[in-house]
Amino acid sequence: MWIDISQRLEEGIPSWPGDTPFSYGVVCTKEESGSVNVGQITMSAHTGTHIDAPFHFDSQGKRVIQLEVDRYTGPARVIHLPGVRRIDREALKKADLDGVSKLLIRTDAWTDRRSFPRWIPPVEPEVAPFLAEKGIRLIGLDVPSVDPLDSKELPAHHALARSDIHILEGAVLDRVKAGNYELIALPLPLTDADGSPVRAVLRPL
Numbered sequence: 001m002w003i004d005i006s007q008r009l010e011e012g013i014p015s016w017p018g019d020t021p022f023s024y025g026v027v028c029t030k031e032e033s034g035s036v037n038v039g040q041i042t043m044s045a046h047t048g049t050h051i052d053a054p055f056h057f058d059s060q061g062k063r064v065i066q067l068e069v070d071r072y073t074g075p076a077r078v079i080h081l082p083g084v085r086r087i088d089r090e091a092l093k094k095a096d097l098d099g100v101s102k103l104l105i106r107t108d109a110w111t112d113r114r115s116f117p118r119w120i121p122p123v124e125p126e127v128a129p130f131l132a133e134k135g136i137r138l139i140g141l142d143v144p145s146v147d148p149l150d151s152k153e154l155p156a157h158h159a160l161a162r163s164d165i166h167i168l169e170g171a172v173l174d175r176v177k178a179g180n181y182e183l184i185a186l187p188l189p190l191t192d193a194d195g196s197p198v199r200a201v202l203r204p205l
């Protein structure tokens, strides 16, 4: 059984402060066209459950279409770190990361998903080379960023990119137990984009 770990894309889903709000509307109704309802989607690439392409924080970085689909599919481990202030070596000390290439971290820090969080536990840049050494190629979190929300330098985004670790943000892990799963969280084939919404699902292994 697959577990949906995606936020629903609907009116009112929080977006980054000042960023394009999500909207879906029927721009041509079946009555008007005589055949079909036709919808239009407007949104930021960083709304809901989404991945970041390196172009998001590096103008020379890869765009979404250049990201291999293998990064977003396959075995993944969920670890549960409730109440952590930061995701650093100390917080990860007790986690078993052996043989893991995709790591999802459930922090439970985003408690009211109807509004954008005021604070999130940031990933410390120092963990990027440590995770890479463990063989991790994708990190996913249940919060909207890997950096502090007011960060302009985005040190964790850059450190993860230097360690060749891709980023999944805004996963819904509220009811997901720690353990091993199969993950599918594929970005859309957006040629030029800096990020993409994903439908992220897990299946226990």
Ligand SMILES: N[C@@H](CC(=O)c1ccccc1NC=O)C(=O)O
Pocket: 016, 017, 018, 019, 044, 046, 052, 056, 144, 145, 146, 151, 152, 169
């Ligand atoms: N780094 C965040 C997004 C982000 O920082 C952002 C997204 C939209 C509009 C403004 C943003 N940051 C502004 O400082 C992310 O990866 O989703």
Ligand SMILES: [Zn+2]
Pocket: 045, 046, 050, 051, 052, 144, 169, 195
């Ligand atoms: Zn993002």
Ligand SMILES: [Zn+2]
Pocket: 052, 144, 145, 146, 157, 167, 169
């Ligand atoms: Zn990000």
